[in-house]
Amino acid sequence: MAACLLAFVIIAQCVEASFRTTPLRVVRDLNDDNLEDLHNEEADDLMSFVGTGIELHKAASISMTRQNLDSPDSVLDEPDWESQFSQGVQESETMLACDETSVGNWVRDVGRSASVVPEKMLLAEDCFLEAFNTMPESKRKEKQAEQALQIYNHAKWLAERNYAKAAEWRYRESARIAKLCRRGTLASHAFARLGYYLMQWCRNDEAHAVLQESIKLNTKKNPLGPYLFGVLDRQMAGSDVARLQAAEELILKSAEQPSEHLENQRQQHIADIRYWRNAELEPARCFETSSVTHVVICFACTFGRVVQEVFT
DSSP states (O other): OHHHHHHHHHHHHHHHHHHHHHHHHHHHHHHHHHHHHHOOOTSSSSHHHHHHHHHHHHHHHHHHHHHHOOOTTTHHSSSSHHHHHHHHHHHHHHHTTTTTTSSEEEEEEETTTSSEHHHHHHHHHHHHOOOOHHOHHOOOHHHHHHHHHHHHHHHHHTTTTTOOHHHHHHHHOOOOHHTTTOOOHHHHHHHHHHHHHHHHHHHHHHHHHHHHHHHOOSTTTOOOOHHHHHHHHHHTTOOOHHHHHHHHHHHHHOOOSSSHHHHHHHHHHHHHHHHHHHHHHOGGGGGGSSSSHHHHHHHHHHHHHHHHHHOO
């Protein structure tokens, strides 16, 4: 009986050990893969780029916690700037997981947007700045990319809750830092997303300039910027036919958008453009719509064009 009990205990310990070691291997693999993706300028879109960075920091946090449990003295050997930067990442991820009611205290964002932001957000950003004071030059480019990504996430969190002033400052700051470390894709996404929110906040002139900057930085991996610029330029074209056609071409050539809502809007814009172009060539196609308003406008434009041709 004793031998059986001893064998059972040994088997149970082996099984328990196997369950403990497997997740750690997964975390290490995830950390390595995401670290490579974070610095890859060929990221397909905004969602994959941002998601990669968040997973990186979550994995890094778990890995760091495990190291501290295994070796209590390991923190003492870590350079001060690394511990400050890690604290900034942890504070940032903690804040991003909260909503307005659970995020804690809000404080004045002195020296930045002069608005109010969550205290945890400000603490995270201060940790990043303090880390850069003593960080070796060889590490700056890599850490600036992570800093820019976290500040981008802060801006998104604020913008989704209509804290316009604080969000705008962070989108611009994220783009500035991303350009410093030559992360053109992230910079273009920051400007594109800022342009989107400026349009929502009825600041079209500012949105136009920001979206133009987004396109200059990147078009291949920036589906949102060119599309929104086309939409805005189409609205602002007025009687300028050449500008109108150029704006419509941007919309027609735009790629799939990073959200279902924006993609539905894009498809509607494309359908409208094709309708008006077809109706201009063949007035009978004015009826190819379910909108009575479109039909009336279409025939009015056709009649006006015929009258103009007769008198000329």
